[in-house]
Amino acid sequence: MKTTKQLICLLLAGVTLFSACSKDDNETPVGAPAIEGLEVGANNNKIAHPGNDLHIEAQITAAANIKDVVLEIHPENGSGWEVNTTYTEGFAGLKNAEFHKHIDVPADAAVGDYHGHLKVTDQNGRVTEAEFELKVEADPTLPSVTGFEVGYGNDLHVEATVAAPNKIAQIVVEVHGNDFEKEVVYTDAAMVGQTTYNLHKHVDVAAAPAGHYHVHLKVVDQAGKENEFEEHFDKP
The missing domain is CATH 2.60.40.10 (Immunoglobulins)
Structure with a gap:
């Protein structure tokens, strides 16, 4: 009798586990956001110039809808020009969006090597990040x-x-x-x-x-x- 009860309990536990797994299998998880076609600088040259605009563009998709987009730029070493901006207007609640910004580079921005991050967070809290290298150069011959x-x-x-x-x-x-x-x-x-x-x-x-x-x-x-x-x- 005791053995029969144990067998029944094992069978019930197996049914419960199978049901739970079947339920999970039917629920496709929503994917993380995607960042594609990232361009930094004119013709994607990854160069910025003090006193000018820096062009940054990318295509963003988020099946769970975008919460916000964050752009960060910081010097590789020491101190220098920094950017830390969160964008929601024109992005929050959308599944697809074009990130196309022109960032002001201060006239006194230190020349040198910089590192950048473009981060997208969806409304489920998932984050996708694209990193890029950037060089700040002075060029008095630019238009x-x-x-x-x-x-x-x-x-x-x-x-x-x-x-x-x-x-x-x-x-x-x-x-x-x-x-x-x-x-x-x-x-x-x-x-x-x-x-x-x-x-x-x-x-x-x-x-x-x-x-x-x-x-x-x-x-x-x-x-x-x-x-x-x-x-x-x-x-x-």
């Missing part, structure tokens, strides 16, 4: 821009003073946001080959829906060097 202004009226007004010691090859204006993107390349005879130029353009954005937009101004010189700057505007 530069002052007085960069944008404004929306009947169209998008773009204005800036451009300087390029190696002479201007082309100027590119890109507008993106709210699933709208437009790029215009300017190679006017009045600007190509010049070391300074007062840019004053009007871009047709009538097809863009109401919302917040980023405007990127990229200057490419005749030595193949380029520099990019960012502004924003709202379309009512």
